[in-house]
Structure formats: structure tokens, C-alpha cells
Amino acid sequence: MFFTLFNPPLPLLSVMEGPRPVVLSGPSGTGKSTLLKKLLKDYKGVFGFSVSHTTRDPRPGEVDGKDYHFRNREAMQEDIDTGEFIETDEFSGNLYGTSKCAVQDVRAKGLICILDVDIAGVRHIKESDLDPIYVSIQPPSIEVLEERLRGRATETEEKIQSRLEAARIDMEECSPLHAVDNEFSFLFLHSSVIGNEPGLFDIVIVNDDLDESYEKLQSVLKEEIMKVQQGIKS
Numbered sequence: 001m002f003f004t005l006f007n008p009p010l011p012l013l014s015v016m017e018g019p020r021p022v023v024l025s026g027p028s029g030t031g032k033s034t035l036l037k038k039l040l041k042d043y044k045g046v047f048g049f050s051v052s053h054t055t056r057d058p059r060p061g062e063v064d065g066k067d068y069h070f071r072n073r074e075a076m077q078e079d080i081d082t083g084e085f086i087e088t089d090e091f092s093g094n095l096y097g098t099s100k101c102a103v104q105d106v107r108a109k110g111l112i113c114i115l116d117v118d119i120a121g122v123r124h125i126k127e128s129d130l131d132p133i134y135v136s137i138q139p140p141s142i143e144v145l146e147e148r149l150r151g152r153a154t155e156t157e158e159k160i161q162s163r164l165e166a167a168r169i170d171m172e173e174c175s176p177l178h179a180v181d182n183e184f185s186f187l188f189l190h191s192s193v194i195g196n197e198p199g200l201f202d203i204v205i206v207n208d209d210l211d212e213s214y215e216k217l218q219s220v221l222k223e224e225i226m227k228v229q230q231g232i233k234s
């Protein structure tokens with residue numbers, strides 16, 4: 001009884017009101033973090049990042065609690081076993097996961113919660129009651145993706161190969177059949193007409209030109225952005 005009075009439990013994800021969360025997914029190196037960091041910078045007080053847990057080592061410049069919660073495998077496994085995660089996955093030799101707290105912390109502030117997860121994470125989240133907008137960010141080609149991964153200079157050769165292998169599967173399942181560049185491409189890239197798993201994503205954006213991709217992303221999220229901005233004004 002005392003526990004309930006002084007430490008009220010966080011509301012269940014399903015009964016939390018507010019804007020819909022956004023899930024960004026797509027192969028490693030395709031540009032998800034670049035795009036989401038732009039959103040966080042340009043829309044202060046509108047978006048909040050769901051900080052995932054991972055067992056991988058921090059890269060230079062990454063901050064614990066901001067980019068990820070960096071944990072050893074034993075500690076993360078304990079938290080998984082006690083049911084603290086919405087979803088987890090093993091990717092390229094490391095565990096990654098979205099904790100319930102990571103999402104609740106952002107949503108409790110009335111912000112649009114952005115999650116960056118791999119394709120297995122997308123499938124797990126589909127089984128939850130989160131109801132996000134699902135956005136797939138795809139590279140123009142595997143060659144361009146490899147260039148970006150190498151250019152980022154964060155991975156060993158072995159990790160580059162394992163990420164490219166995962167990317168080939170991701171691209172096969174999600175890539176547009178016709179990544180045409182015309183006035184209709186934006187509509188054309190809706191996932192109802194593409195990929196081996198129709199309906200997995202609400203929209204697929206081929207991240208060739210960064211500015212164009214960012215425009216498309218903002219336009220997909222316009223309604224949710226406006227909800228939060230109107231809430232701030234009133």
C-alpha cells in the first residue's frame with residue numbers, strides 16, 4: 001500500500017496519451033542516427049530519443065545514458081529476465097534492447113518518442129501496444145551503404161561484414177521494388193506496394209540525398225509534430 005502511495009507505478013504504455021511514437025529502422029549505416037539527430041536538434045521540445053541498452057562498447061564521443069545505456073551482458077540479461085524490456089535483439093554479436101522506462105520517460109514529457117531499432121525490433125514492437133509510425137530508412141544500394149559504413153570508421157572489418165550481411169536481408173525484405181526518382185516517388189515508396197513483407201512499414205525512405213530524405217521524414221511526421229507544437233502554444 002505504502003509503495004503504491006509514494007511510488008506510483010508508471011502508467012502502462014497502452015494508457016499513455018500523447019503523440020504517436022516513431023520507429024526508425026533500416027540497415028546499419030543507412031543514416032538513421034543522422035536523421036534523428038537532425039529532428040532532435042531542429043525540434044527541441046517536440047521529440048525525445050528512446051535511449052536503448054546495448055552490450056557493445058561505446059564509440060568515441062558516445063555518452064552513456066545519452067546515446068545508449070552501455071551494459072555488460074550479465075547486467076543486461078538480468079534486466080531482460082525481470083521483464084524490463086519491450087523488445088531485445090542480438091545484432092552483430094551484441095545485445096540491444098528498448099526498455100519500458102526509456103519509452104515511458106519520453107512519453108511522460110508529452111514528446112514524440114523516437115526509437116531506432118533493427119528489423120527484429122520492429123517485429124517485436126508490432127506485438128506490443130505501442131502503436132508507433134514505422135519508418136524504414138534504406139540506402140540507395142549496398143555499395144553506397146558499404147561506403148558509408150567504412151566512411152564512419154567505427155567498425156572492424158569483421159563487424160562491417162556482419163552488418164553488410166544483415167543489411168542484405170533487411171534490404172531484400174524492405175527495399176522498394178522501383179526506387180524511382182520522380183514527382184510520385186514519395187507516394188510510391190509507401191510500403192503497401194513494396195517489399196516482401198507488405199505493411200511492415202508505413203513508409204520507406206531511400207536515403208540518397210540527406211536533405212531530401214529529411215524533408216520526407218518531416219512530412220511523414222507533420223501531423224504528430226503539429227500536435228505537440230499546438231500543445232506547447234496552448
Ligand SMILES: Nc1ncnc2c1ncn2[C@@H]1O[C@H](COP(=O)(O)OP(=O)(O)OP(=O)(O)O)[C@@H](O)[C@H]1O
Nearest residue numbers: 027028029030031032033034148152207208209210
Ligand atoms: N544521405 C547521406 N549521404 C551521405 N552520407 C550519409 C547520408 N546519411 C548518412 N550519411 C553518413 O553515413 C554514415 C552512417 O550514418 P548513421 O551513423 O546515421 O547510420 P545509422 O543508420 O544510424 O547506422 P547504425 O544503425 O549503425 O547506428 C555517417 O557517417 C553519416 O554521416
Ligand SMILES: Nc1nc2c(ncn2[C@@H]2O[C@H](COP(=O)(O)O)[C@@H](O)[C@H]2O)c(=O)[nH]1
Nearest residue numbers: 028052088089091096097098116117118121
Ligand atoms: N532491436 C533493437 N535494435 C536496436 C536498438 N538500438 C539500436 N538498435 C539497432 O542496432 C543496430 C546497430 O546499432 P549501432 O549503434 O551499434 O550501430 C542498428 O540497426 C540499430 O537500429 C534496440 O533497442 N533494439
